[in-house]
Amino acid sequence: MTMNYRHLGRTGLRVSPLILGTMNFGELTDEATAFRIMDEALDAGINHFDTADVYGGPQKPDMEKGYGISEEIIGRWLAKSGKRDRIVLATKVYQPMETGPNDKYLSAYRIRRACEASLERLGTDHIDLYQMHHVDPDTPWAEVWQAMEQLIREGKITYVGSSNFAAWNIVQAQYEAEKRGLLGLASEQSLYNLTQRTIELEMVPALRALGIGLIPWSPVGQGLLTGILAKHDEGRRSSDRLTQQLEKLRPQVEQYEALCREIGAEPQHVALAWLLHNPVVTAAITGPRTLDQLRDNIAALDVTLSEDTLKRLDEIWPGPGGEAPMAYAW
Incomplete structure (x- = not known):
């Protein structure tokens, strides 16, 4: 397996095509396992680690939220490993913490x-990619970019990204950033996989036109694209929501x-390979x-899809019909 690094959008920053997502650290993955996952991910060439201030979940019975746990685990790993300068560290802001x-x-x-x-939880003096977790319609963009610009000047953040924006939010944010002489957005994290292709209407063409990297989250459709039929039919436990989705999309x-x-090819590998085939996609979050799941994700980088397979995937999982407005108007 060769790790072919890609530019984060139009920037000069190169990141691995798989991003290590750490949402499970502290809630479903204990700290010792998280350390081993980060060690092995970096050894395999994954240089982009993604977290958020709200990730981690409650750690004790008397804790209501447990927010910040994922960042703290990463911070302790950075202190122990001494490998801060080998990774592109990303976190997010928006969700309520108190x-x-x-x-x-x-x-x-x-x-x-x-x-x-x-920064305190991560035990570092800078964040490489600081991402807005959602749109805030009640705060003017001039205020948002003033805050980001100040953090950039102070050396506390390097790049700014977004997550869960609409295409018009992206354009508006970029316009306001360029008015201030700023680079603006480097990346956008969006829900995107074979089962969820709505962003092909407007988001994908907007990102392509503006040179903003697309980072899909939920690349395997919350489990639908992982070979779920065999697991489900064998009686393995799955969430009620996933079972309902499976029954709806079983054919x-x-x-x-x-x-x-x-x-x-393994279904989860095909799902990741399909995303990475799109030139607008910088990297997919897994x-x-x-550790077994990490190794399985990395194996997807060895899968190449033929034009015939890509066509058949479109037939099974049709998108919105192309890009707007041609998808719905003459």
């Missing part, structure tokens, strides 16, 4: 305080898994809970 009126969203006050708190899942068997 119950006060200014403990959430994207005011300049909130961004500054959240960044300082993340397509059956065709998909049959195609994967035909080409001799959130392994175990």
Whole structure:
């Protein structure tokens, strides 16, 4: 397996095509396992680690939230490993961390305080990619970019990204950033996989036009694209939501898994390879809970899909019909 690094959008920064997502660290993955996952990911060439201030989950019975645990685990790993300069470290801001009126969203006050708190938990003096976790319609972009610009000047963040934006949010944010002479957005994290292709209408063409890297989250459709039929039919436990989705999409899942068997590739590998085939995609986030899951994700980089297979995947999982407005108007 060769790790072919890609530019993060139009920037000069090179990142691995798989990103180590750490949402499970502290909640579903204990610290010792998380350390081993980070060690092995970096040894395999994965140089982009992604977290958020709210990741981690409750750690004790008397804790209501447990927010910040994932960042703290990464911080302790960085202190132990001494490998801070070998990774591109990304975290996020927006979600409520406490119950006060200014403990959430994207005011300049909130961004500054959240960044300082993340830096402390991570045990570092800078964040390589600071991402807005959602859009804040109540804070003007001039205020958001003023806060980000100040953090950049202070050396506390290097690049700014977004997550869960609409295409028009991306364009608006970029316009306001360029008015201030800033680079603006380097990347956007969006829900994107074979089962969820809505962003092909407007988000994908907007990112391509602006040179902003696409980072898909939920690349295996919350488990639908992992060979779920065999697991489900064997009686393995799955969430009620996933079971409902499977019953709704069972005919397509059956065709998909049959195609994967035909080409001799694991379903989860095909799902990741399909995303990475898109030139707008910089990298896909994978959130392994175990070392075996990490190794399985890395194996996807050895899968190459033929034009015939790509066509058949489109037939099984049709997108919105192309890009707007041609997808729905003459």
